[in-house]
């Protein structure tokens with residue numbers, strides 16, 4: 470099983486548009502994140518869009534980097550789709566799930582690539598409406614800790 474995760478509003482609550490260093494230092498992962506990332510029987514890839522030095526700081530403060538098999542930074546949404554594909558190529562023969570909070574990004578790209586998609590419906594973009602069938606996720610959850618149930622993890 471290969472899980473491809475988004476970062477902001479997927480593993481922690483997104484910061485406001487203009488945030489301080491202190492706010493950045495105090496970010497906390499959602500309940501259930503550490504337990505899931507700590508599992509050795511799952512391949513985990515993080516794909517995050519945005520300024521890579523800021524995204525790296527978030528990852529650093531969340532103390533999650535060592536749990537990922539790969540961390541990928543991208544600067545546009547389309548690059549994000551390319552990253553999903555690269556992750557799949559690096560870890561072939563795995564059932565792929567994409568987990569993210571944006572139906573117009575993670576869910577769309579995941580579905581277009583034929584992966585299973587899990588929409589974590591929370592945060593800034595939780596009320597976006599699907600523009601077409603590609604933005605309708607396979608699964609929808611409202612908190613990260615529901616993920617283990619969706620994935621039928623023992």
Ligand SMILES: [Mg+2]
Nearest residue numbers: 475477478570
């Ligand atoms: Mg996000």
